Amino acid sequence: MKGNNLGEFEELALLTILVLGDDAYGVTIKQAIIKQGERQISRGALHTALSRLEDKGFLTSRQGEASEARGGRPKRYYEVTNKGKEALHEAKATRDRLWNQIPEVRLELQYAW
Amino acid sequence: MKGNNLGEFEELALLTILVLGDDAYGVTIKQAIIKQGERQISRGALHTALSRLEDKGFLTSRQGEASEARGGRPKRYYEVTNKGKEALHEAKATRDRLWNQIPEVRLELQYAW
DNA sequence: AACACCAAGTCTACATTTTAGAACTTTATT
DNA sequence: AATAAAGTTCTAAAATGTAGACTTGGTGTT
Incomplete structure (x- = not known):
């Protein structure tokens, strides 16, 4: 591709990240997409899309903290460039x-008829 | 894909066919897409998308006549279902x-800054 | 300290879509 | 008959989309 076209899933992901604002990381993005009622998606599917988008410069990410609830791996927050x-x-x-x-x-x- | 999601190029093609109405066949669709100024596309790229869309039931096609100008292979007209x-x-x-x-x-x- | 357990990200591999360009087909003109 | 024009079809590779298994980092419990 020329390099500036977004795939349909990529676009959905970017928009969702903008909707979520400060709280956009893997799990919340996934939930939001599913809640939009449009489709079922897997963790893997989402993360590959996100990291491709980052490679292409459409978004950036930063490490966050672990979840309060019970610990867990640190989140990775995304932001649209x-x-x-x-x-x-x-x-x-x-x-x-x-x-x-x-x-x-x-x-x-x-x-x- | 699940079967109901349109790829981004597929969507562009369908919209363009609706814009063109009666006169939607390979060449005019291609021209219209390019004229929208958005991108360069090849004949092959378009036709594979069109036939996939037809397979999936998003559009139908019918054989048309050859061009008046100088003859040529008969056109295939597309219509969105x-x-x-x-x-x-x-x-x-x-x-x-x-x-x-x-x-x-x-x-x-x-x-x- | 050791262990279970949870939340989340990463890896792997395959399916579908996008893409370009070469090949082919049909008709008209000379 | 040969060539040109206007289209479509074929082929093959790159980019995107997808799921599921795997890993990692943290917390709580004993």
Whole structure:
């Protein structure tokens, strides 16, 4: 890819991180995505996407603390970079522009009879 | 994939077909995508996506006539199915919902100084 | 100190999507 | 018949998406 296009899952992940703000790490991101009701995802799936996004400069991460509850491995918090935000805006703009060019009629569902 | 998620290129293609309406076939779709100014794509790339979308029931195709100008192989016209439209609406809804949950501040670009 | 146990991140490997470019097909023109 | 034009189809590789097993780092219990 040219390097600036986001895959659909990547985009979903970035948006979710922006929604979560300060509290975006693996588990919360996963929960949020699932809660959006859209799909089931695994830890692994998410983390590979996140680390690819980081490689490409769409987000950065920093080590956090362990969970209070019962200990556990330290969290890794994610933050969307400027580049990431720009990519999101661009993706949105392109699609919005396309949606605006579609006449209403053409969106109606057809039923056989 | 589960079977109902659209890849980002797939989505772009479906939207473009809706924009083009009656005149959507390989070449016009390709031109339209490029003209949206977003990217360069090859014939092959587009056609594989289209046929995959057809396999998945997001669009149908029918054979058309050859070009008037100078002949040539008959065109294949594409049309988005109900299922395709629904998938587009869903994808849009999910993202719009996410965008609405992002506070303005969090979208601002950061500059070092 | 040793051990169980929990929360989370990392690794591995395979499936699906994206991509480009070469090859092919059909028709028109000369 | 040969060549050109307008398209589509094939092939193969790179990028993304995905699940599940594995590891690590911490806390609590004895």
